[in-house]
Amino acid sequence: MHVIVVGAGPSGLVLALLLAKANIRTTLLDSASTVDDRPRAAHYAPSAIQVLARAGVLEDIRRDGLIPGDMTWRKVNGDKITGIKDVAQPWNPDAMTVLPLNMLGVVLLAHCEKEKNIEVRWNTRVVTVGTDEGKGKGWVIAEVGVEGGLKQEERFECDYVCGCDGANSQVRRTLFGNDFPGKTWDAQIIATNVYYPLDKFGYDDINFIIHPEDYYMAAKITKDGLWRVSYGEDTKLTLEQVLVHQPKKYERMLPGNPKPGDYKLLNVGPYRIHQRCAPSFRVGRVLLAADAAHLCNPFGGLGLTGGLVDVGGLAECLEGLEKGMAGDEILTTYDEVRRKMWHDVINPVSSSNFLRVSATDPDTAVGKDDFLTMVDEASRNQKVRDELDQAMYAICHDFKQYWKKPSQGGTQVSAKL
Numbered sequence: 001m002h003v004i005v006v007g008a009g010p011s012g013l014v015l016a017l018l019l020a021k022a023n024i025r026t027t028l029l030d031s032a033s034t035v036d037d038r039p040r041a042a043h044y045a046p047s048a049i050q051v052l053a054r055a056g057v058l059e060d061i062r063r064d065g066l067i068p069g070d071m072t073w074r075k076v077n078g079d080k081i082t083g084i085k086d087v088a089q090p091w092n093p094d095a096m097t098v099l100p101l102n103m104l105g106v107v108l109l110a111h112c113e114k115e116k117n118i119e120v121r122w123n124t125r126v127v128t129v130g131t132d133e134g135k136g137k138g139w140v141i142a143e144v145g146v147e148g149g150l151k152q153e154e155r156f157e158c159d160y161v162c163g164c165d166g167a168n169s170q171v172r173r174t175l176f177g178n179d180f181p182g183k184t185w186d187a188q189i190i191a192t193n194v195y196y197p198l199d200k201f202g203y204d205d206i207n208f209i210i211h212p213e214d215y216y217m218a219a220k221i222t223k224d225g226l227w228r229v230s231y232g233e234d235t236k237l238t239l240e241q242v243l244v245h246q247p248k249k250y251e252r253m254l255p256g257n258p259k260p261g262d263y264k265l266l267n268v269g270p271y272r273i274h275q276r277c278a279p280s281f282r283v284g285r286v287l288l289a290a291d292a293a294h295l296c297n298p299f300g301g302l303g304l305t306g307g308l309v310d311v312g313g314l315a316e317c318l319e320g321l322e323k324g325m326a327g328d329e330i331l332t333t334y335d336e337v338r339r340k341m342w343h344d345v346i347n348p349v350s351s352s353n354f355l356r357v358s359a360t361d362p363d364t365a366v367g368k369d370d371f372l373t374m375v376d377e378a379s380r381n382q383k384v385r386d387e388l389d390q391a392m393y394a395i396c397h398d399f400k401q402y403w404k405k406p407s408q409g410g411t412q413v414s415a416k417l
């Protein structure tokens with residue numbers, strides 16, 4: 001089998017590694033000249049850690065990254081509302097792990113480059129994709145060339161095309177045009193990376209500050225003390241206005257009311273935030289996964305976590321096909337199950353995470369907000385804490401259960417949704 005993965009972002013690279021382990025040949029096509037270095041994901045929940053372990057990269061991620069300690073919700077004056085001790089479950093082999101996306105990309109690419117079954121082609125912008133029913137093949141047309149240089153079109157053929165090309169996916173647009181149902185929040189999130197010792201002010205490794213205007217998330221993201229501070233801004237502000245406003249925002253909302261000389265700011269990245277899911281994750285021989293298939297706001301870190309769980313499932317489906325243990329219909333099951341997970345879990349949970357920090361009264365949050373009430377209870381009741389820990393796996397799904405069993409005479413078990 002030969003699979004073309006569009007997009008060598010984290011989801012595409014992990015999918016290629018999983019397919020290589022199943023002896024499936026993969027060609028990765030990416031429009032950029034190397035891995036993306038924007039400040040985005042950093043926290044990967046246990047469900048994603050299981051996939052990274054299967055891809056054979058967890059040891060290197062743990063070598064470069066960190067396992068966070070406590071997670072706390074606070075008022076804007078820093079007072080603790082409630083929290084989860086050792087949120088990562090450090091006793092668990094799937095413990096949540098933190099590594100900024102740019103560093104994750106480097107680790108993943110190094111592993112891909114060692115695999116003889118993986119070819120990565122940069123400067124290759126996919127324009128359109130489709131299925132040739134007659135031949136039983138997928139195809140891709142891409143513009144190939146160096147940025148700013150001469151470009152020429154090239155046609156690729158394969159057994160399956162997997163669109164892992166991010167939020168503005170050209171693969172998704174080819175299949176559905178601008179049909180990407182959902183909503184865009186009336187807020188922009190400014191993701192900053194900064195050296196400022198928030199732990200000296202009593203902050204824990206992950207902090208959510210609840211406030212109608214100055215809500216933010218502050219988390220330690222590297223071993224050498226780099227912090228991610230992601231805060232909300234009015235959508236009307238341009239990038240220039242965001243940059244001008246940033247020192248005032250920091251001084252007003254961070255503990256110690258720091259002025260520019262008190263911290264070292266590395267990045268400022270504005271992002272519009274969305275809750276959107278594609279109408280289907282499968283059309284013929286073309287599949288969608290991760291941000292190409294669905295989006296959610298970053299509070300709670302469900303974006304790439306959900307994307308990695310997608311590619312973990314998709315790899316199991318393609319491996320089943322390669323081994324003759326599954327029929328083509330397993331890919332329809334992939335579409336149905338992963339879309340349902342987004343609608344039933346990722347969308348409602350990530351939406352509540354955002355509303356909890358931006359539209360909840362911090363004085364009554366424990367009591368009125370069901371999740372924070374549970375978090376508070378978990379600090380006193382181990383059974384509730386176990387439920388909380390188990391909820392980290394709610395988006396997982398084992399697609400190998402649909403592989404044919406010899407006793408079933410070749411009939412695939414169908415999904416019960």
Ligand SMILES: Cc1cc2nc3c(=O)[nH]c(=O)nc-3n(C[C@H](O)[C@H](O)[C@H](O)COP(=O)(O)OP(=O)(O)OC[C@H]3O[C@@H](n4cnc5c(N)ncnc54)[C@H](O)[C@@H]3O)c2cc1C
Binds near residue numbers: 036044168189191304
């Ligand atoms: C501020 C912020 C914080 C976040 N924090 C977290 C977090 O802590 N945990 C978490 O799980 N998630 C988080 N997320 C979400 C996470 O960053 C994304 O879900 C993740 O990066 C998506 O990965 P991807 O591989 O699907 O897409 P991308 O990372 O967007 O990669 C897509 C790739 O496709 C390529 N591409 C695009 N178009 C084409 C084309 N036409 N042809 C060829 N190649 C193309 C691009 O060059 C790119 O390399 C956060 C997001 C933001 C904005």
